Amino acid sequence: MPVDLNDKRFSSFGKLLEVQARLQKLLDRQLEDAVGLPLTWFEVLLRIARSDDQVLTMSALAGQVVLTSGGVTRLIDRMTEEGLVERVPCPGDRRVNWIKLTARGQKTLEDAAAVHLEHLDEEFAGRLNASEMAGLVRALDSLHASLS
16 A cells, blocks of 8 residues: 555654754754854753753763764763863762753853743744643643653
8 A cells, every 4th residue: 555645644743843943943043143052052051950959961961962972972071161061970870970060051051041031932932822832832741751
């Protein structure tokens, strides 16, 4: 039986990927222009700040961002050089380092978060009415839970 190439699942998933790519490119440019911070770096700072005890292992971070473990290592190296994060030995396992924000990283996150929220309102949430946004949040929560 031939596959229907016009199946709505193809087009819906394709639109999801396209919207994500457009928003990521736009929001990355806006954040970098406004505060000099790439969106990927912001996401890393945010995920560390929102984690238990405000620390993450490299492997935990790699599981939350769209980078390989090697990519996360290189990213954390650069963010460490910029003074935004630091590696702290895990007391219970000498083989593991925790990644935590420095004071500069915390300040950078706070400054960037205010700007990024404005951009999210303009480019993302502001393009949907309250009902559409609530439906999108429910759908994304459901997908996230089923894939976790």
